Amino acid sequence: MSQSNQKSEEIQNFLTRPYLFYPILLFLFVFLVDKLFFLEKVRDYLKTEFTYIYYDVKKDLLKELIQKYGSQATHKSPKKLVILLGSSRLLYFKNQEILDFYPDWDVYNFSSAVTTPAYYLFFLERMMEGGVKPDFLVMEADPFQFNANSTTFKKSNLANSFDLRFVLSYAWTLGRENVNYYLGNTIFGVSKNKPYLSNVVNRLTNKKFEMAELVKQMTIDTLYKDQGNAISPAGAFFERDFGRLEDSSIRTIGWIYPKYAPSEMQFEFYEKILKLVKERHIPTIVVRPEVSLPLENLLASMKIPAPWKERILPINRSYGIPLLELAESKDYECNSFADSGHMAVDCYRPFLRFLRLHFPHSVQ
Known part of the structure; x- marks a missing residue:
């Protein structure tokens, strides 16, 4: 039998046996069902918390910012553009206070929960590509963002931000x-939004999720309206019990500082950021927000801040960009905390004044 006849017979046998297609059809069916887990309604039933909404909204605000201040903008605002990039520690500015105290500023806050230098670089690169040049850039830096053993980078930044081009x-x-x-x-979809049935059952049977849904929508609305500034989940509360701050410090260590080791990856991204803003002549300061005394003491006992400073300060000096610690600054004074790692909302007002004092004179 010739080779061509043999191949023809093999194809005919395959076509006359439909069960040979079953694995392909099964794969296609499973693949299509999997896409249901990307739907927002499905995601809301699977997730136990709504951290992802901050990342979703910030991507939309990035598009808005480029339309408003980018190279294709038809009518650019005469205000000074201020960009905030931080974690939840820079998230809760009150937009109305910014407008009241500094009406010449237009502030876009791209801070989100548990961010890292890689997250900053992604947003900065997309801004620059769109032709946006801030008049003032404020970035947060803290040792937790440089922890190689923290899982929060994957669960927060990799899971909710970036795009394929950046990753590749x-x-x-x-x-x-x-x-x-x-x-x-x-x-x-099942990887991004894992189908834990217990979460679905709790969602359907526990009425507290009705209130959670309301809080979620209020948060989304505020993020859009206030250009990235968020409602503080603690409201005006500040912790008066020192013992509770000590307990909260232990939980914070276990969450974002576990088995601390410096991340070469994040230091590399950090240096790329400073190089980028230096090349683009963007006035920049890096701040380390104050944390509660129990947490700072615990971090010091674990020898975390000192080696981090020894590593990061020379990088900042090499690019001429200051790193300012609020706990050591004479231009800032506030000692109220919502928990061990987050200053109370009342402290954002002196923080705002601190930023004004460090606003570059060249763009006053």
């Missing part, structure tokens, strides 16, 4: 594990 552009820096994690979350 910095694949070597991110490493194979992080790239695979991102691709898995991008391609498979």
Whole structure:
């Protein structure tokens, strides 16, 4: 039998046996069902918390910012553009106070929960590509953002921000594990929004989620209206019990400082940021927000801040960009905390004054 006849017979046998298609059809069915887990309604029933909404809104605000201040903007605002990039420690400015005290500022807050230098670089690169040049850039830096053993980078930044172009552009820096994690979350819905049935049952049976849904919508509305500034979940509360601050410090250590070790990846991203803003002549300061005394003492006993400073300060000096610690600054004074790691809302007013005092004179 000739080779061509043999191949023809094999194809005919395959076509006459439909069960050979079953694995392909099954794969396609499962793949399509998996896409349901990307739907927002499905996601809301699977998630136990709503951290992802901060990341979703900030991406939309990035588009708004580029339309308003980018190279294609038709009527740019005469106000001074101030960009905030931080974690939840820079998230709760009151937009109305900014408008009241500094009406010549237009502040966009891209801070989000548990951010890292990689997150900052993503947003800054997209701003620059869109032709946005801030008059003043304020970035947060803290040792927790440089912890190689923290899982929060994956669960927060990789799971909710970035795009494929960014991940592939910095694949070597991110490493194979992080790239695979991102691709898995991008391609498979059950990876991004894990289908834990217990969460669904709680959502359907527990009425507290009705209130959670209301708080979620209020948060989203405020983020859009106030250009990234958020409602504080603690409201005007500040912790008066020193013992509770000590307990909260232990929980914070276990959450974002566990098994602390410096992340070479995040230091590399951090240096890329400073190089970028230096090349683009963007006035920039880096701030380390104050944390409660029990947490600072606990961090010091674990020898976390000192080696971090020894590593990061020379980087800042090499680019001529100051790193200012609120706990040591004469231009800031507030000692109220919502928990061990977050200043109370009342402290954002002196923080705002601190930023005004460090606003670059060249763009006053």
